[in-house]
Amino acid sequence: MKIAVLGFGTVGAGIHEMLQKAEGLEPGPVWVRRGKADEAWKTDDFDRILADPSIDAVAEAIGGTDPAYGLAKRTLESGRHFVTANKMLVAEYGLELQKIADRSGAAFLFSAACGGGVPLLHNLALARRGDEIVSVKGILNGTTNYMLDRMQTEGLGYEEALKQAQALGYAEADPSADVSGLDALRKIRLASAVAFGILPDGCLHEGIENVSAEDIRFYQSKGLVLRLIAKAARTEEGVSAHVEPVLFARNAAEAAVSLNNNLAVYEGRFCGRIGLSGQGAGRYPTASAVIRDLESILSGARRMLPEKTVRAAADNGSEKYRCYLRLTEAFAGLFPGAERLEQSTADGSLRLLTKPLPADRMHAAAAEIRKKGGCISFAALEE
């Protein structure tokens, strides 16, 4: 099977390199932006790829939705298989692209868009057909895991941890998509689509920007380890989907995820809890996920989205958790029945442990407090 690669950045170059050796796969031309085709095997003319009957599949690693969306559409309309590492593309246009693939009989796979090298989506897609998936959750952003790991093992503050992550190339110059939890949220939305056939909208994300070195010391004094967790689960109304800092016991598998590693755990009614870990980003881990998708096309795989997958508003009102809070004292009344723990020394704010409350209530309260000029840092308790 001959594969054209779109994009020759970090991931695209990795895919092109791995194609040289992969069983049954063969590298075709690499598409690059206008004027960047500086080698005979590169082209900036997508029509040439579509006109070449020897090309069976296209692997996309451009990122963003323009021109990726147009090229994806044209690839699938031509009956060629399309594999992508692009979570924005799939979250935005995945359902539409699946319909085109269904019509033309082409494969549409996107393992690398969620969890990088961690084989989450592929396994979810297989498991859900014979089992009933109850939940999918995990550490899906390596940048923030690296930062939290440094904060907890070296006592670094948020800013220092961010600088270290940037120096190592784990965080971008503008880290906002990572540290706000948005990147992890995009990934868990795709996992939800694959596991439940529902691509949830209106999901909630709290990142790690409000986690201080003092918060970490407090959690450590309770024997707890902090991780940024993305979670999607079946509810009576549909699916929940949210991202927030979560506290684990020191002997939990999540606590053992160091540096920029990822860990995803899905739970099936029959199979129980299955954990999958590895590198969530980087040239070769991400490229290896693309290559696995291509190999599984060779074995006959055609889709990972269930038939009749729909978009629907997330239901974040059912699942409840207790949270540790540090907040401006004036807002303590928003959490009736919460246990008062200590007066935080640095800024005089309070620490509370709430009663179990729904995820949407917790996120809404945090938004309200910040809107009114107050401070809040929260972390859910895994129990």
Place this chain on the structure above:
Amino acid sequence: MKIAVLGFGTVGAGIHEMLQKAEGLEPGPVWVRRGKADEAWKTDDFDRILADPSIDAVAEAIGGTDPAYGLAKRTLESGRHFVTANKMLVAEYGLELQKIADRSGAAFLFSAACGGGVPLLHNLALARRGDEIVSVKGILNGTTNYMLDRMQTEGLGYEEALKQAQALGYAEADPSADVSGLDALRKIRLASAVAFGILPDGCLHEGIENVSAEDIRFYQSKGLVLRLIAKAARTEEGVSAHVEPVLFARNAAEAAVSLNNNLAVYEGRFCGRIGLSGQGAGRYPTASAVIRDLESILSGARRMLPEKTVRAAADNGSEKYRCYLRLTEAFAGLFPGAERLEQSTADGSLRLLTKPLPADRMHAAAAEIRKKGGCISFAALEE
């Protein structure tokens, strides 16, 4: 796709139940031993299954090699797909069954034979085609992990831990295959066949029978956690394959594997280290692995053994590790340069930390000491 199930014990009944709901799969008759066909959908006549053209596949959960081998052969010769949870069958006859499957075009898959519900073999088979697998290792026996976990968290001795495991149904009345490491070795041999195309013979296994409560306390005093690890790796000469107790730092992923859970980790040149965890045994986890194999046949999968897989003697002379030893003092000279740590109180034996030595030297020394009436307990250091 209609599936006949062979055997109606714990796993067979689980498969039959899951088939009622799995997408694209349909339960056929269940084959049981002569005289046990007490329901209309059971039969003790395998000819009836072969004579039924509506049956596309057979899922075997009898265990052992007789009559499983004969039934497997006849299934594959008839062109029907064959899926099994039977590690003895695959270790003994897998290469021969694969040849029959190749001739008839049928699928031959055996995910459930290694790791139970943990999707190790399926992922290895996919990964190895586009990557170069360097090693596969992990906690592949839930019984011994449960026992080691109890010994380390509750301070139980070996005998008490075994009794608890038996009371919970995790260990059999005759636990020797589990506690000797033989069960884990059988599984890692299958993983080696899938990852490297080499089914290794002459492998080494040290179990947990010689691990005392005092050993555990000593390891804990060094901040180390003990696990029984099966490992296969590429070497210059072929592949290594051995099982032994291994010591990990407290924050290692292996240390977080509690109770009777399993964790397998494979390392690829490109994908890096991928971890897979879950329940390694039990009705539904094992049945769910069989169902995943059947679903992947529906998507086009036909094999997990690489073409030209061979049997070959394991090469356990290349890989080296340091070991903690407790041994009868008279045999200390077998480990030149080893560091003397303490005189063990209970029986006056010595504790040593060896220099790095090859796995086959360590296992041979232990066999020699025991043959001569001495005692030894050893654990390799993960470094």
